[in-house]
Amino acid sequence: MSLYRPSRAYQRELDVRFPGDHVPGWARPLVEGQLPNSAAWLVELPRRAGKTWLAHAVERARGDDRPSRRVDLRSGPEAVRRRGLLCLRGGKQAPGVPEGCVVLVDEPALARDGDRTARAPAHDPAATGPTGPAARGGVDPAALAAGLAQVRDAGAVPVVLATPAEQLLLAPHLGADAPKDVLRPPPLGAGECARMAARAPDWAPGVVDLLRAAEPAWLHTPFLLELALQTAEEHPALRTDAARLATAAYEEACGRHQYVPQWFHDGLAAPHRAALRARRWRDAGVDVAVRDAHTPPADDPVLVRHLPDVLRIHHITDLHHGGGLRANVDAKDTSQAGQRLAELAGAGSPLDAYLEHVRQLAGQGRAPHLVIATGDLVNRPVDADGETALGWLRALETHLADHPDLRPGDPRVLLTGGNHDVSWELCLDADPQARHRWFADVFAGYPHPDLHEPDPAARRLYVTYPDAGLRVALLGTAESGGEPAHDRDRERLARFREEYVAAADAADDEAVRRLVLDFERHDPGVLARGVLDRLTREPGYVTLAALHHPLSPVPAVEIAPYSGVVNAGQAKWTLADAATSLVLHGHTHLGFTAAERLLGTARPWTTRIAGAPALGSRESDERNGYNQVFVAREGGEHALALRTVRYEAGAWTPGPPIAFHPGAPDETPLRAICAAPAPAVR
Secondary structure (H helix, E strand, O other): OOOOOOOOOOOHHHOOOOOOOOOOHHHHHHHOOOOOOOOOEEEEOOOOOOHHHHHHHHHHHHOOOOOEEEEEHHHOHHHHHHOOOHHHHOOOOOOOOOOOOEEEEEEOOEOOOOOOOOOOOOOOHHHOOOOOOOOOOOEOHHHHHHHHHHHHHOOOEEEEEEOHHHHHHHHHHOOOOHHHHEEOOOOOOHHHHHHHHOOOOOOHHHHHHHHHHHOHHHHOOHHHHHHHHHHHHHOHHHOOOHHHHHHHHHHHHHHOOOHHHHHHHHOOOHHHHHHHHHHHHHHOOOOOOOOOOOOOOOOOHHHHHHOOOOEEEEEEOOOOEOOOEOOOOOOOOOOHHHHHHHHHOOOOOHHHHHHHHHHHHHHOOOOOOEEEEEOOOEOOOOHHHHHHHHHHHHHHHOOOOOOOOOOOOOOOEEEEOOHHHOOHHHOOOOOOOHHHHHHHHHOOOOOOOOOOOOOHHHOOOEEEEHHHOEEEEEOOOEOOOOEEOOHHHHHHHHHHHHHHOOOOOHHHHHHHHHHHHOOOEEOOEEOOHHHHOOOOOOOOOEEEEEOOOOOOOOOOOOOOOOOOEOOHHHHHHHHHHOOEEEEEEOOOOOOEEEEEEOOOOOOOOEEEEEEOOOOOEOOOOOOOEEEEEEEEEEOOEEEEEEEEEEEEOOEEEEOOOEEEOOEOOOOOOHHHHHHOOOOOOO
């Protein structure tokens, strides 16, 4: 027989909150029958937090000499009438309870359809099903408040054990002093946890200590601790592994106990849910104009997994290490004194300023969790600049933030190469992939599209983060970068190689490099058909794609051949069919966002496309900067937001966010996303 079972009916000997004759201090007003300031005491507890056990415990603690009466308003008018309390459902009969009786309303069963501020939207999952908050036939909050006042006037002590949603509906009808009568039981204390663990003294105390050190939120309520101990009882191998134990307990809570529908959707009102959603956007650094509402602690261990922190991604591009970088300070005074002043004023490049910016974000708890760099990491692929870029990336990694949806081995920095990362001097090599080997060798420690692999089927494509429900497709568009624009230049290079580079020593390699730099080049963006054929949908995931060249014309005029992806239409069609929510690119040195929807397809889908400003290069008509991408997960659904951050006057200034649901035809204000997540586009 199981020692631990969260769903069991009340048993006095298992009550850790009211052991023996002990009454905790916060419950004494109820046990002692103190009159409330308003029409009733309101004991606010989320669902699955022990309201029914508390009602039984108060009844028992009062004993036979102090009357009490427990009533469940879900049981229907006749059952309530037999308890002498039909007035609580709007009946005209006077309450039939003795003076001094404590009346415990365990389930107020309040109707929400008539309350416009708390009613769930029609597409909110909580508004469906027979037990949802919009269920018909519930008790009118005003009628219940009037009945409670009658009970109090009869000399009895009304107590309502309410969820936050029910408290929000009922409190306005109880009078101005109602806030003084709200009781919120505290989390379990050490003694209460010890009493529960005492049922299995050989192992349960050790599990409690393990959870207290690593997953303390599981000790907040009797239900949660009972569930964790039940999981440890059924799976002894988890008793020494807090992370795996918590994950297993979470899955049990969501499966057998329907914890999220009960706690989050049914137990909270729409303003509570909106406030919780908005809080995590604000924590991520994005302000949302949502009215705050008192909610239970946001660190509930099941809710934290269902509604985790917003995942922060920085999209950077066109770093151009070794090239012409914009200066932070216009140091016209070249004397030693002038240079010293320039150092004090922050001389350097935006690349230096960005590292300091991320370090400061880390100190504020808002550093990115992931970074996606979409090409042109170096201005030319030479070893010295490659080492500089590599050191810069490693320094950046030290400031990245952890996230509960990211596993220890998950890559945090993702790369795609650009046309400047291609070894142009090898463009006529017998091996078409030779031009990509330098980039692959230097940045081997970071996921990238593996253009050095001749077989597209052997290349890395998706980087997947299973716990986050996130995939990033890494697409190499610089496949044919560095091609001479004219056939005469190809012939010239071939003759040069034949006549002067037979020995292939280092000097000759440099001579080839100098010659190639004189060529007029084509750097076309192209996506190999063999890669596009591998793009697929993955249910339960939100998908991003990263590439260097733009898929769509940007709002800037550049007269140049092949400035985009030559098979962009084919690529966009395939990316949309693979349910790609957002495509990130560089190359144009321009912050740019668009939404494209291909009509006439079997499954309508809108793909967002975002270019980022150059992070370091001075070859740009706008300020340097980067894009912030935010991914908010709620269960298996996602919402995204995007904004561009520009480096202006020594400060990183974010623009307004653009928010949307994956594949949806229109953008959605963050306030509306917080009010109720829309159903996913399938």
